[in-house]
Amino acid sequence: MTDAAKHDQTQSLVQELRRGVIILAVLSQLHEEQYGYSLMKGLEEQGMQIDQGTLYPLLRRLEDQNLLESDWRVDTSRPRRYYILSELGKVVLEEMLTEWSRIKTTVDKLLANEQEKNYEIINDLP
Amino acid sequence: MKLLTIYLEEIRHHLPLKNRDDIIKEIRSLLMDSIEERNPKPGTEPDEATIKAVMADFGAPRKVAQQYGTRAFLIGPQMYPVYLNVLKIVLVIVAALNILGVIIAAVSGSSAESGIFVTLLETVGGLISSLFTAFGIVTLSFSLIERTTPEEWRVEIEKDWSPDDLEKVEDKERVKIHELAIEITMGIVLIVLINVYLDRIGIYYLADGGWASAPILNDNILRYIPWITAYTVFDIGLNLYLIRKGFWDLGSSIAKILINVFKIAVLAAIIIGPAIITISPTAWDALNFDLGSTAQQLTRTINITLDVLLGLAIFGLVVDSIKRIIRTLYSKTHIDFTFKAD
Numbered sequence: 494m495t496d497a498a499k500h501d502q503t504q505s506l507v508q509e510l511r512r513g514v515i516i517l518a519v520l521s522q523l524h525e526e527q528y529g530y531s532l533m534k535g536l537e538e539q540g541m542q543i544d545q546g547t548l549y550p551l552l553r554r555l556e557d558q559n560l561l562e563s564d565w566r567v568d569t570s571r572p573r574r575y576y577i578l579s580e581l582g583k584v585v586l587e588e589m590l591t592e593w594s595r596i597k598t599t600v601d602k603l604l605a606n607e608q609e610k611n612y613e614i615i616n617d618l619p
Numbered sequence: 620m621k622l623l624t625i626y627l628e629e630i631r632h633h634l635p636l637k638n639r640d641d642i643i644k645e646i647r648s649l650l651m652d653s654i655e656e657r658n659p660k661p662g663t664e665p666d667e668a669t670i671k672a673v674m675a676d677f678g679a680p681r682k683v684a685q686q687y688g689t690r691a692f693l694i695g696p697q698m699y700p701v702y703l704n705v706l707k708i709v710l711v712i713v714a715a716l717n718i719l720g721v722i723i724a725a726v727s728g729s730s731a732e733s734g735i736f737v738t739l740l741e742t743v744g745g746l747i748s749s750l751f752t753a754f755g756i757v758t759l760s761f762s763l764i765e766r767t768t769p770e771e772w773r774v775e776i777e778k779d780w781s782p783d784d785l786e787k788v789e790d791k792e793r794v795k796i797h798e799l800a801i802e803i804t805m806g807i808v809l810i811v812l813i814n815v816y817l818d819r820i821g822i823y824y825l826a827d828g829g830w831a832s833a834p835i836l837n838d839n840i841l842r843y844i845p846w847i848t849a850y851t852v853f854d855i856g857l858n859l860y861l862i863r864k865g866f867w868d869l870g871s872s873i874a875k876i877l878i879n880v881f882k883i884a885v886l887a888a889i890i891i892g893p894a895i896i897t898i899s900p901t902a903w904d905a906l907n908f909d910l911g912s913t914a915q916q917l918t919r920t921i922n923i924t925l926d927v928l929l930g931l932a933i934f935g936l937v938v939d940s941i942k943r944i945i946r947t948l949y950s951k952t953h954i955d956f957t958f959k960a961d
Contacts, residue, residue: 528648528649528652529645529648529649529652530649530652530653530656531652545649545653545676545677545678546677546678546682546683546686547686549645549646549649549686550686550687553642553687571648571651572644572648573648573652574644574645574648
């Protein structure tokens, strides 16, 4: 495998890992209404970088799934589409957050155990 | 700004029809947000470099549009393995029939005049064109199945699954998707053949250095065509339903039996009615088989053979219908189904 191919494979695995988390991140920021660009900036400022090409279509898909509601606003300098969590979205977000903290705790524990084991193996070497 | 308009138009072009304008309106608004923020001199008209940078960031129009689209398959991943299998079978059969035709022509010696090279070219040409036709028909049939079979039913089968369901599944008579798919394909082939290419069903022979053909079906067949087409359409409809359902239920069993009765009636009418096959003397002589019989004698023999075959087909349909009745009566689920009402 060439270095470029390895890099591509790693990238696609990382993306897969991020995919679910991105939805969680987006929903968590939409208790108050936001338009696409402000949402992206907000996430970026907090360290969560999401491609515009990923974020904007995602918003629409989440709306199609009735997790978000949206509305065109014309009172600003230009018309903007604002998104906010729907009632269903709030319920789903709650469940996702519970699951997320479970996953986080479990995976942290797993990784910590593994690190400890590796540590022991290295120490046992003559 | 002109560049931006072209860019949006380009995205629009690749978007699915649904919500197109709304999506473009939103992308425009979002791009303007980006451009505004990146503009080195806020409050003034943005320069071209800024607009270009924002667009480059946003991505190629086709890629952007793709993100907004839902994926549609000609043949989806679930049907794809079945499709490949059926395609292989059909292509092998078509190729075999073609080669058989060439061998018959070679044996009968009628190809000697036109030279081996021309014959070879015509054979390869004919083979390729019939393989493509077969490929087209199979693909069309499967894309039809794909479009008429919504994904929901597959999900529904998986939903709320419990190991206890296995016992129920055992009772149900599962449909064999391979068989149904082949039946649908053959049905479509039959409909096209008898409605569009009826005159092509015939004897092919070499005459005057080229292929000639004489139809073997005479005008008596014409009155049956609407009926044959009708029951084939019903059959295809039922098969599509069965693929969607996954197993035989009471309704589809009854429908199958009714279609069989319909088929039996049509076939019986063909047997009782006037002969439908006429062998053209010219074609028969050209084939040069030395069987010691004239085209007329042969016509009679073939028609009798056909009647016997149709009789066998009727017998097969009767057996199939009885099998269906027995399976319906003795399947536990169907009895469950009948008592469910109270």
